Amino acid sequence: MQCKPPSIYFVTISPVPAKTIAMSKTLFEKIAAREIPATVVYEDDLVLAIQDINPQAPVHALIFPKQPVPRIAEAGPADQKLLGHLLLKAAEVAEKLGLTKDGFRLVINNGPNGGETVPHLHCHILGGRPMQWPPG
């Protein structure tokens, strides 16, 4: 008599390695890792400043923390030092780009109504022309 194949199969599932389920990098993390090219205007251990790819003024740079915070509304007390550093360095970058004498604008867009398109906190540094108020 022929043996019937078993009707129940046991399968061993090994746990997914942590690396496999790690979150994918943001655009700015890829730029910081030099996986995507950009013109760097300032860099230190905590922040990177680059020229914006689609400038909205004669001078348009972006400065962001290398460790991503999605947006300012999601920053917390643990980010206080980093945010202070980001703003102080934004002013330094503005100075380096020749914007201090005539003035400049710093902008942080938050969420859809704020016009945020890259979910990695960044501050725009805009200058080289008079800015309008209120902004569009």
Ligand code: 5GP
């Ligand atoms: P947001 O709209 O999120 O406030 O600003 C995102 C900014 O990132 C925009 O001004 C946009 O032009 C800029 N941007 C988007 N992709 C790239 C890129 O690949 N390289 C650089 N340098 N800037 C980018």
